[in-house]
Amino acid sequence: MQAEPIRVLVTGAAGQIAYSLLFSIAKGDVFGQDQPIILLLLDITPMLPVLEGVVMELQDCALPLLKEIIPTDKEEVAFKDLDAAILVGSMPRKEGMERKDLLKANVAIFKSQGAALDKYAKKTVKVLVVGNPANTNCLVAAKSAPSIPKENFSCLTRLDHNRARSQVAMRCGIPATQVKNVIIWGNHSSTQYPDVHHCKVNMSGSELTCFDAIKDDDWLKGDFITTVQQRGAAVIKARKLSSAMSAAKAICDHMRDICCKSLLGYCHWTWKIVDSLAINDFSKSKMDATAAELVEERDTAVTFLGV
Structure with missing residues (x-):
């Protein structure tokens, strides 16, 4: 007996990220x-054609799991009875636009x-905010x-995580699946900090620290970080x-791992904060820099929220 359909919203549904995303969602x-x-697709009125x-x-x-598609420019239609919402659409930064205008x-x-x-x-409902500035937009939505x-809201830094794992894997000449415990701290911006101090790499059947596997501390503390950031x-x-x-x-990785296991009832699965994680001085300085940017964005956004 087939399960009841879940209602999944993608905003900015006429855009290029959604175009790459919708097939994967619809095929399972x-x-x-x-x-x-049931796919609900929201975009602004000029994008409806x-x-x-x-x-x-x-x-x-002709996807067997896709029971209905509802395109709309109306929030009351798009958000009705949702099980999951992927908020891709946002205002992009245009030439000459100040950062505060983008935030507003x-x-x-x-x-x-x-x-x-x-x-x-x-x-x-499980909500993933993709549209940038993703962290601050997620805060506003929540x-x-x-x-x-509040724990039902998250923003996308999985792309940064995937990029960081891939860079380590390519450096070691192994598949990305053999790299684990990479952490992305802070804003989804050029201040983000990809941290590999807790990363483990499986090479030839042995699990090594990332620093022992790569044997190039200067690269890991320099070009690796800037490559992921940029x-x-x-x-x-x-x-x-x-x-x-x-x-x-x-987005697919994030929704499957962070949101959907709890949404679909995998033994009351939930995410949790890892306590007592050792943070060295190098990491702390990088985390402080991106945290300062996040606080500035938050404070600016709150003035526009009027709260």
Whole structure:
């Protein structure tokens, strides 16, 4: 007997990240191969003709798990009875735009979407904020949805995590699956800190620390960090478009590992904060720098929220 469909929202659904993402969701890569899905696709009114083309392509894929597709520009339709929400759409930074203007525009978007979650979605909804500045937008959405548990909200740094694992793996000449316990601290921006001080690498059947496996502390404390921090900009420079494919893959990874195990009832699975993690002075200085940026963004956003 087939399970009841879950209702999954993707915002910015006519954009390039969503275009890379929707097929994976609809074919079962995220919520499971036996979980039917109703896809709700939200975008702004001028993008509805493009969104209709996306709907046609999804229909033409003839995916057995995809039970219904609902394209809309109305929040009251998009957020109704949601089980999961992936908030991809946001205001991009335009030429000449000040950072505070970008924050102001996105506060308005995510305040509205948070309120819509609060009013229309299930209280168990799992929310992933992708649109940048992701950390601050996530805070705004969570503050605007007071009836939904704060632990149901998260923002996407899985792309940075995947990038960091891949860099270590390529340096060691092994698959990324043999690299674990990489940590991304702080803002999803160029101040983020990819930390490998707790990272373990499996090489030839032996588990080594990342520093012992690579044997190049200068690289790990220098070029490795800047490469991960600036990877998004490097992709844009190379392909003249943002990193949609890898972002979509990271969204799938995040939703499957962080949100969906609890959403789909895997033994009351939940995430938790790791206590008593040793942090050295080098890491602390990097964490302090990105924390300062996050606090500044938060304080600016709160003034626009009016709280």
